[in-house]
Amino acid sequence: MSASVPSKIIFPTSGYLRLSQIVGNPRTNPPTPAIIPIGKSTWWRWVAEGKVSKGRKLGPKIRVWTPQEIGDLLTKLASEQEG
Numbered sequence: 001m002s003a004s005v006p007s008k009i010i011f012p013t014s015g016y017l018r019l020s021q022i023v024g025n026p027r028t029n030p031p032t033p034a035i036i037p038i039g040k041s042t043w044w045r046w047v048a049e050g051k052v053s054k055g056r057k058l059g060p061k062i063r064v065w066t067p068q069e070i071g072d073l074l075t076k077l078a079s080e081q082e083g
Contacts, residue, residue, distance in 0.1 A: 016056070016064035019043060035070060036077070 017035070023043055024034025036043075046052040052073060055065040 012067050014067065016058075017067060017070055018062070018064055022065065022070060036074070 019040060020028075020032055022035050023038055023040055025032040043052065047054055053065065053069055055063045055069070057063050
């Protein structure tokens with residue numbers, strides 16, 4: 001099962017993205033839209049499988065990814081859907 005990649009995504013070009021910014025969080029006010037609309041368990045499975053990098057640990061409970069890593073993943077997901 002592959003994730004549906006939104007056609008138009010706007011996210012930062014520098015800094016870091018936390019998991020809640022990548023997969024979204026409907027509980028925040030206002031809700032955080034997903035860059036990649038998958039569940040957290042799918043994300044961590046992809047990390048375990050090597051499909052996604054492990055990111056960087058900033059603290060005991062904080063792991064982040066660069067916008068470049070997420071952009072590369074979006075490109076990979078888009079090419080998988082085309083082919």
